[in-house]
Amino acid sequence: MTRRTRKVALAGIVLISGLGVVSYQTRMPHAMQVKPGPNAGKAVDGLAQLQTERNLGKAYYEQGKYPESIEQFRKVVATGRALPTDHLDLGMALMQDGQLDQALGELTTAKQMDPKLTAAEYNLGILFKRELRFPDAEAALKHVAAADPEDPAVWFNLGTVYFAEAQQAADPAVKTAALRRALEAHQRVISMGFGRGQNFYVAALFHAFTILTRMREPAEAQKYLKLHEQFKDKVPNISVMNPALEAGKYGAILVPVPRPLEGASNETRGPVTFRDVTARLGIHPPGPRRPTANDAVGRSLKAGEYSLEFARQHIVSAFPGSVVTGDYDGDGRTDLYLVIPDAANHLLRRDAAG
Numbered sequence: 001m002t003r004r005t006r007k008v009a010l011a012g013i014v015l016i017s018g019l020g021v022v023s024y025q026t027r028m029p030h031a032m033q034v035k036p037g038p039n040a041g042k043a044v045d046g047l048a049q050l051q052t053e054r055n056l057g058k059a060y061y062e063q064g065k066y067p068e069s070i071e072q073f074r075k076v077v078a079t080g081r082a083l084p085t086d087h088l089d090l091g092m093a094l095m096q097d098g099q100l101d102q103a104l105g106e107l108t109t110a111k112q113m114d115p116k117l118t119a120a121e122y123n124l125g126i127l128f129k130r131e132l133r134f135p136d137a138e139a140a141l142k143h144v145a146a147a148d149p150e151d152p153a154v155w156f157n158l159g160t161v162y163f164a165e166a167q168q169a170a171d172p173a174v175k176t177a178a179l180r181r182a183l184e185a186h187q188r189v190i191s192m193g194f195g196r197g198q199n200f201y202v203a204a205l206f207h208a209f210t211i212l213t214r215m216r217e218p219a220e221a222q223k224y225l226k227l228h229e230q231f232k233d234k235v236p237n238i239s240v241m242n243p244a245l246e247a248g249k250y251g252a253i254l255v256p257v258p259r260p261l262e263g264a265s266n267e268t269r270g271p272v273t274f275r276d277v278t279a280r281l282g283i284h285p286p287g288p289r290r291p292t293a294n295d296a297v298g299r300s301l302k303a304g305e306y307s308l309e310f311a312r313q314h315i316v317s318a319f320p321g322s323v324v325t326g327d328y329d330g331d332g333r334t335d336l337y338l339v340i341p342d343a344a345n346h347l348l349r350r351d352a353a354g
Helices: 042-064 066-078 082-096 100-113 118-130 134-147 151-167 172-191 193-197 199-214 217-235 308-313
Strands: 020-026 273-277 322-326 335-339 346-348
Touching: 042 066, 066 082, 082 100, 100 118, 100 151, 118 134, 134 151, 151 172, 151 199, 172 193, 172 217, 172 308, 172 346, 193 199, 199 217
Parallel strands: none
Antiparallel strands: 020 273, 322 335, 335 346
């Protein structure tokens, strides 16, 4: 196809016939080709390796393999070219692995490198909450709430921090004031509605019920309990447990988009040649299957019925495969990722020969 002298972000066309992978070749006008400098190859390979380690760290994190995720992000940090988000990602992985002291160092570094990185402040709040440093957790989460007042995760976790402070208070007046702040934070989530709040909305309803019960306001408490009964089956049980409720949008690993190579040109439209390379790559995906009468597809599914095994047997196999093109490692060459719901996925890294 093309050599490493050209930048490719998202380009070309991939066709799917059944689940066959179709590669493509384009021709580039001679005038558009860019000659690399003497160290261009090493620079590209270094950037590609860095991006690969970031993506591996993200993948391990999302699979709950935190030691493996930590290993990948530490490789990135060790290069001396780490971005604030790299320290953030390492800190989050360390926190999930229970290494709170080391996580604190990485998250603090991320915040110092980029004071506007809201995710670093948020995760510091969650870390302080886990360490039972509630005043520090409150301060961090309030900063995030000021920057992003419509995020349900921030208000929900502020509510849990206020509730914890109430539990520790010996003075009845201080306890009541903390419970009132906790209620107001959860009511802030509830006011967003289920459409925006989702699992945070459902959990906030139950927390509001609990707080009002503690405050001896049973009539008000029952109103929230009835709402909770209406909505609790609309989200999976796992989403109302602490790991999910502490995550939210700021609990996601951040991998930067690869920067285009300096002096490289955009891929141009030109003659395109297609060829099916599925068999040559040793990939033999199953064909798409029509749903049967025993499948769950097509009927309502209660949250309590859902499990990974249920999905494998009744849902996943009913979906067709797909192909995504993109430069996952930042080496300037378009790669392919095959998603095959009923079999193994495949990541195909394109080499310099095309």
